[in-house]
Amino acid sequence: MKYPRVLQVLTHSPGTMVGVTLVVVHVIATLFAPLLIPFEVTKIVGPVLSSPGSVEHWLGTDNIGRDYLSRLLMGGRTSIFVAMVAITFAIMFASLIAISAAYVGGIYDDVVMRIVDTKLAIPGILFIALIVTGFGRSILALIVAISLSYLPGAIRIIRSHALTIIPLGFVETAKLRGDSLYRIIWNELVPNCQEIIAVEFALRMSSSILTVSALSFLGLGISPPTPDWGLMISEGVKNIHTHTWLVLLPAAFISSLVIGLNLASDGLANALGLDAARGIN
Amino acid sequence: MFWILIRRLTLSLLILFLAAVFVFMATEVLPGDALDVFLTADDLAVMEVEEIEEMRRDFGLDRPAWVRFWDWFSGVLVGDFGKTFIHEVPISEIIWHPLINSLLLGAVITTITFPFALLIGILTGYRRGSQEDIIVSTTAIVGYSIPDFVIGTCLIIVFAVWMPLFPAVIIAFSDSSPGELLAVSLLPALTVIIGHIAHQSRLLRAGFIETMNSEFVERVRLSGIPESRVIFRHALPASVIPMLNSFAMYIAGVLSGLVVVEKVFGYPGLGRELIEAVSRREVHVVQAITFLSATLVIVMNLLADFAVIILDPRVRSLKS
Numbered sequence: 240m241k242y243p244r245v246l247q248v249l250t251h252s253p254g255t256m257v258g259v260t261l262v263v264v265h266v267i268a269t270l271f272a273p274l275l276i277p278f279e280v281t282k283i284v285g286p287v288l289s290s291p292g293s294v295e296h297w298l299g300t301d302n303i304g305r306d307y308l309s310r311l312l313m314g315g316r317t318s319i320f321v322a323m324v325a326i327t328f329a330i331m332f333a334s335l336i337a338i339s340a341a342y343v344g345g346i347y348d349d350v351v352m353r354i355v356d357t358k359l360a361i362p363g364i365l366f367i368a369l370i371v372t373g374f375g376r377s378i379l380a381l382i383v384a385i386s387l388s389y390l391p392g393a394i395r396i397i398r399s400h401a402l403t404i405i406p407l408g409f410v411e412t413a414k415l416r417g418d419s420l421y422r423i424i425w426n427e428l429v430p431n432c433q434e435i436i437a438v439e440f441a442l443r444m445s446s447s448i449l450t451v452s453a454l455s456f457l458g459l460g461i462s463p464p465t466p467d468w469g470l471m472i473s474e475g476v477k478n479i480h481t482h483t484w485l486v487l488l489p490a491a492f493i494s495s496l497v498i499g500l501n502l503a504s505d506g507l508a509n510a511l512g513l514d515a516a517r518g519i520n
Numbered sequence: 521m522f523w524i525l526i527r528r529l530t531l532s533l534l535i536l537f538l539a540a541v542f543v544f545m546a547t548e549v550l551p552g553d554a555l556d557v558f559l560t561a562d563d564l565a566v567m568e569v570e571e572i573e574e575m576r577r578d579f580g581l582d583r584p585a586w587v588r589f590w591d592w593f594s595g596v597l598v599g600d601f602g603k604t605f606i607h608e609v610p611i612s613e614i615i616w617h618p619l620i621n622s623l624l625l626g627a628v629i630t631t632i633t634f635p636f637a638l639l640i641g642i643l644t645g646y647r648r649g650s651q652e653d654i655i656v657s658t659t660a661i662v663g664y665s666i667p668d669f670v671i672g673t674c675l676i677i678v679f680a681v682w683m684p685l686f687p688a689v690i691i692a693f694s695d696s697s698p699g700e701l702l703a704v705s706l707l708p709a710l711t712v713i714i715g716h717i718a719h720q721s722r723l724l725r726a727g728f729i730e731t732m733n734s735e736f737v738e739r740v741r742l743s744g745i746p747e748s749r750v751i752f753r754h755a756l757p758a759s760v761i762p763m764l765n766s767f768a769m770y771i772a773g774v775l776s777g778l779v780v781v782e783k784v785f786g787y788p789g790l791g792r793e794l795i796e797a798v799s800r801r802e803v804h805v806v807q808a809i810t811f812l813s814a815t816l817v818i819v820m821n822l823l824a825d826f827a828v829i830i831l832d833p834r835v836r837s838l839k840s
Contacts, residue, residue: 254661353535357539360536360539360772360814360817361542361543362771362776362817364780365810365813368794369543369807370546372797372803372806373546452667453669456783459798497666498662498665
């Protein structure tokens with residue numbers, strides 16, 4: 240693969256550069272947030288709803304008197320963690336299932352695709368709401384629900400890509416050489432699906448961060464008192480007429496993260512010659 | 521062609537059945553039965569074992585899972601979704617008005633989304649690689665990156681707090697007249713439309729570029745037909761196929777989006793009902809709403825499949 244060329248294309252598009260910069264800033268801020276924050280995030284440390292600009296609380300305090308800046312900086316950690324773990328599992332399993340289904344074909348492929356179709360018929364948030372209702376509201380249930388919810392879409396995309404590779408000569412050669420099923424999948428097919436898997440990971444990652452924050456906003460995701468941008472917005476709405484910034488700041492944080500991720504993954508997809516528009520679910 | 525239609529229909533029915541199995545399993549089999557989900561730890565602490573067993577018998581939950589599934593599924597087919605735990609109200613009664621209200625909002629969203637998506641998709645696809653195309657494409661990415669609930673809340677801030685043109689919370693009841701609901705559906709619809717236009721116009725752009733590069737468009741061009749006719753009469757029908765192929769995803773996206781905007785604006789639809797049902801742990805209501813949504817997605821997808829068969833001669837002539 241021509242990675243230096245990919246890097247060149249990535250750095251040549253201004254949109255992609257903006258995206259990568261946003262993601263890098265967010266990653267650094269999220270990683271170092273525990274060292275930067277002046278107050279503990281769940282502790283009541285000041286008066287209720289104090290205005291920003293004071294020496295002690297730079298961005299003021301929230302509706303029960305917790306330091307707003309600290310909560311804002313820590314507000315992405317849980318949802319990013321949930322999205323990371325869930326999508327890593329989803330893409331790993333999706334790749335294995337998709338590639339083996341495409342190669343083996345037959346009844347196995349049919350069964351996999353009917354299950355995929357079934358999941359795709361159930362809208363994402365309703366699917367997760369169903370699982371959260373059944374298994375209770377916890378981080379683990381959330382990770383499992385999101386992982387399951389993103390699995391089928393990824394299977395469909397990776398499978399259709401694998402189907403274009405399988406008729407190529409080198410797969411046939413490996414078969415004639417007498418390679419085992421396992422070796423063909425692992426040594427021939429997986430490396431040739433790398434690019435689509437990378438793009439899928441990037442796209443699903445940004446989409447799942449949106450989903451986690453939407454779920455938290457709805458009261459189905461991360462539970463209080465954990466600081467989370469989605470939750471902070473739903474708490475801030477109560478005082479929207481007087482304290483607009485309590486809503487606008489977390490809104491800006493979550494939006495800039497997802498915009499950054501999507502610009503970066505779109506640039507990555509373009510650089511690899513794949514069409515990002517068809518991969519979004 | 522007839523057999524392709526029959527095949528698609530059978531497949532849709534199979535998927536509908538599998539969706540029913542999944543919805544039932546996720547709430548009534550794997551985590552224990554509906555009562556296990558409904559009762560909290562606090563309830564269990566104060567209730568006697570005999571009391572719980574009696575409740576279980578009352579709701580018929582002491583029967584084997586497959587009997588309960590069949591009972592539920594045969595009810596669902598005739599529109600009977602069972603009763604709620606609290607007050608034992610028939611669920612079909614609870615969700616009837618919200619369903620109509622959500623369909624109304626979904627229809628408003630769809631009628632605004634597609635004309636704009638078509639226009640933007642053709643313009644950017646036709647002038648591919650131009651400055652305008654890059655600007656519009658980047659704006660589209662930004663458009664679907666901002667969470668629905670953020671856009672909704674920002675619209676409230678602008679149009680209800682800074683410029684008090686609309687009320688911040690919708691005052692409409694689930695049995696309000698369609699006219700009243702239409703009047704309050706503007707901001708909720710606007711909230712999700714931005715993302716949908718962004719996404720659909722990108723799909724159309726991709727399809728349009730592919731069609732314009734194809735041999736048949738080249739031939740039509742060479743025959744000396746005016747460019748506008750080439751675009752609208754010949755290229756456009758073929759370009760909407762990627763859009764139709766992902767129509768199921770669009771409908772699923774609208775339904776997911778409705779859950780969020782209905783919560784943001786307090787619109788009396790299925791999404792708001794769902795969130796309330798989840799918080800009250802009314803398993804059967806959650807089941808009913810999820811299954812209805814899946815049905816809607818499957819039916820719409822089937823219609824889109826038929827449209828593709830009519831539009832695309834390659835699919836039509838496929839002998840499978």
